[in-house]
Amino acid sequence: MKKKIRLKIRRHRPESKTPPSFETFTLTIDADISILDALEMIQSAQEPTLMFRRSCHHSSCGTCGMLINGEERLACVTRISQFKGGTITLEPLPGFPLLGDLAVDMAPLYKDIDERWNYLRGAEDLGGKKLPEGIKRFERFENCIECGCCVSACPVAGEGKPFMGPAALAALNTELQKTTGKGARALLKQAGGERGERLCNRALACSRVCPTAVYPARHILDLRTRLRGDGQGP
Amino acid sequence: MEHIIVIGGGGAGAALAHDLTLRGFEVSLFEKGDLLSGTTGRHHGLLHSGARYAVHDRAAAVECVEENNILRRIAPQALEQNDGLFVAISPDDEAYGKTLLDACLASGIEAKKLSATQARKLEPALTPEVRVALQVPDATIDAWRLAMHFFATARQNGARLHPFCEVQWIDTRAGRVTGVEILNYKTRKTSIVKGDLVVNAAGAWAGRVAALAGINVPVQPGPGVLVAVEGRVTNMVINRMRPAGEGDIIVPQRGLSVLGTSLWLTDDPDDVTLPKKHITRIIENCSLMVPAVGGAPVRSVWSAARPLIRDAEASSPQQISRTFECYDHKDTHGVEGIVSLLGGKATTVRAMAEKTADLICRKTGHKIACRTRTTPLLSWRRFYAVGAEDGP
Numbered sequence A: 001m002k003k004k005i006r007l008k009i010r011r012h013r014p015e016s017k018t019p020p021s022f023e024t025f026t027l028t029i030d031a032d033i034s035i036l037d038a039l040e041m042i043q044s045a046q047e048p049t050l051m052f053r054r055s056c057h058h059s060s061c062g063t064c065g066m067l068i069n070g071e072e073r074l075a076c077v078t079r080i081s082q083f084k085g086g087t088i089t090l091e092p093l094p095g096f097p098l099l100g101d102l103a104v105d106m107a108p109l110y111k112d113i114d115e116r117w118n119y120l121r122g123a124e125d126l127g128g129k130k131l132p133e134g135i136k137r138f139e140r141f142e143n144c145i146e147c148g149c150c151v152s153a154c155p156v157a158g159e160g161k162p163f164m165g166p167a168a169l170a171a172l173n174t175e176l177q178k179t180t181g182k183g184a185r186a187l188l189k190q191a192g193g194e195r196g197e198r199l200c201n202r203a204l205a206c207s208r209v210c211p212t213a214v215y216p217a218r219h220i221l222d223l224r225t226r227l228r229g230d231g232q233g234p
Numbered sequence B: 001m002e003h004i005i006v007i008g009g010g011g012a013g014a015a016l017a018h019d020l021t022l023r024g025f026e027v028s029l030f031e032k033g034d035l036l037s038g039t040t041g042r043h044h045g046l047l048h049s050g051a052r053y054a055v056h057d058r059a060a061a062v063e064c065v066e067e068n069n070i071l072r073r074i075a076p077q078a079l080e081q082n083d084g085l086f087v088a089i090s091p092d093d094e095a096y097g098k099t100l101l102d103a104c105l106a107s108g109i110e111a112k113k114l115s116a117t118q119a120r121k122l123e124p125a126l127t128p129e130v131r132v133a134l135q136v137p138d139a140t141i142d143a144w145r146l147a148m149h150f151f152a153t154a155r156q157n158g159a160r161l162h163p164f165c166e167v168q169w170i171d172t173r174a175g176r177v178t179g180v181e182i183l184n185y186k187t188r189k190t191s192i193v194k195g196d197l198v199v200n201a202a203g204a205w206a207g208r209v210a211a212l213a214g215i216n217v218p219v220q221p222g223p224g225v226l227v228a229v230e231g232r233v234t235n236m237v238i239n240r241m242r243p244a245g246e247g248d249i250i251v252p253q254r255g256l257s258v259l260g261t262s263l264w265l266t267d268d269p270d271d272v273t274l275p276k277k278h279i280t281r282i283i284e285n286c287s288l289m290v291p292a293v294g295g296a297p298v299r300s301v302w303s304a305a306r307p308l309i310r311d312a313e314a315s316s317p318q319q320i321s322r323t324f325e326c327y328d329h330k331d332t333h334g335v336e337g338i339v340s341l342l343g344g345k346a347t348t349v350r351a352m353a354e355k356t357a358d359l360i361c362r363k364t365g366h367k368i369a370c371r372t373r374t375t376p377l378l379s380w381r382r383f384y385a386v387g388a389e390d391g392p
């Protein structure tokens, strides 16, 4: 089933003098393609210099976060068929420096995510009775793909407060679960610091928009409970 | 030292920027989209043990197993290291298994034969129809993060990386390549960048890039469809024990299972069509090995183009070798100052870079050994810590 749609895209190059504006692209598509597929169609047939980020096409790299009709989503796993009406509006993630059009610089996200925090954890039990020879435990990557959707949606981060933000706090708590002793105390101290957990006002926007079910707000609540238990809480 | 211009910010360009900076070269890399917006990032995420190629493409198998061992050491955070299984579900599969086991052992791949019962003890989601299995050292790659490890390390060591900069023209006016013309999408301005040598690492787009210098390279874009379904139903990579074909692999990754793939040949690397028949056949074939993936909700369907090297002799596209080649266009076309890096796999990008950097050393008269086999890569997160924009 072919369908005609319009993508209304916010265009702006901070490095050029032209002010921001919306440009509308019209295309005829199969109704079940993703927003990312549509962007690639525009790029190859209409506007090669349209700027957006993407890599994996299946919600694992975390590069394609953007505002789709005002909500933080991944373009690669958002299907066009779920939207009624013929026009879909795309804007870059607020809260990150703009590179151009829909592409933002993710550097601020990583400011409080330590590069040494382990990205692997034990995999869920799938009922296996044995491990393969040479394998000590089944491992898997963490769920957080560092897409920044939660940070962008968080009202506190949006007010420009010096807040670590939901992604870093979730990553911190994830690391805490793998750490003991001195390391754990240092992590808790960081979470309880001025830029940490205390600034979160439990708006839950982060958990609502997270595309990979990290539920950052739960991690923050965990930290809060633990900090209170440790006598370091607010 | 010499200034090397790399065209293409995929896995191959990333590994090359890393190798060249380690050897002391000045490096500028240009990528028309964001880094890793081409084929790298879209693949299954299989760190090949080499077994898939052992029977019909021995050279690729040997490259894979060597690189597999190296990447486990230098980038462990980008891998789920849970091994893989080849499973036989028909008498034909079982017969192929004997050839496969011999070929693996002859290629240096540690393959172990398992009974059906043993295999299902490891992975209960396997179909009860399993007849025998082979355990092989496959692993899952986080495709974007592995390549970003290379970029982070290269950037830390001084490589200048320029996403959103398309190479539009290669300057051969002096009778040799002296530089490239860039269109910077961020400023919409063009500029000429001079360099001592240009490397075409544009993957499936390498034919178009070489044409900018009037050179014809034998690259053959070979797209395939991939399907990610919800749910991690196995921890090991599951391969079908039969010659390479459609829908013969399931790669678990995070909470997803990635099913692959198909293969057709095209002249247009931007051909991102998603043939419905391929999707159905991939899901059907994969669910013969692991029934649970058959009914699982589909998270995403996409396609990507392999950068194959054209081969008129291959009896089918599947038979085209997955090895890589680097061409000095002084030898192939009499054009000095440009090299093309073609073919390969995400698993073998480090080796591709080593061979290319060796060639660059020979061309520039340096004797500097490759150190990438043993140098641990920095975390992808370092990429963002190193600093904002890279100067020209």
Ligand SMILES: Cc1cc2nc3c(=O)[nH]c(=O)nc-3n(C[C@H](O)[C@H](O)[C@H](O)COP(=O)(O)OP(=O)(O)OC[C@H]3O[C@@H](n4cnc5c(N)ncnc54)[C@H](O)[C@@H]3O)c2cc1C
Pocket: B007, B008, B009, B010, B011, B012, B013, B030, B031, B032, B033, B035, B036, B037, B038, B039, B040, B041, B042, B043, B044, B045, B046, B047, B048, B165, B166, B167, B168, B201, B202, B203, B204, B205, B206, B209, B222, B223, B224, B225, B226, B260, B261, B303, B304, B305, B306, B307, B343, B344, B345, B346, B347, B348
């Ligand atoms: C369906 C499929 C499944 C695969 N599965 C696996 C797997 O499981 N395991 C594995 O090891 N390998 C796999 N591969 C192979 C692997 O993905 C590729 O070999 C590898 O990613 C290619 O990397 P590359 O750097 O050569 O190309 P790319 O990643 O495509 O990089 C080339 C870059 O050049 C850029 N470029 C093009 N023209 C220009 C220009 N004019 N100026 C600037 N930049 C330009 C492009 O935008 C692109 O980003 C698979 C491939 C496919 C298609």
Ligand code: SF4
Pocket: A153, A154, A155, A156, A157, A165, A166, A199, A200, A201, A202, A203, A204, A205, A206, A207, A216, A217, A220
């Ligand atoms: S729960 Fe806290 S961190 Fe999450 S969006 Fe609300 S204020 Fe931000």
Ligand code: SF4
Pocket: A143, A144, A145, A146, A147, A148, A149, A150, A151, A166, A167, A170, A209, A210, A211, A212, A213, A214, A215, A216
């Ligand atoms: S917690 Fe979720 S929304 Fe936030 S960065 Fe990680 S994956 Fe993205």
Ligand code: FES
Pocket: A053, A054, A055, A056, A057, A058, A059, A060, A061, A062, A063, A064, A065, A074, A075, A076, A077
């Ligand atoms: S393209 Fe990787 S998360 Fe969307």
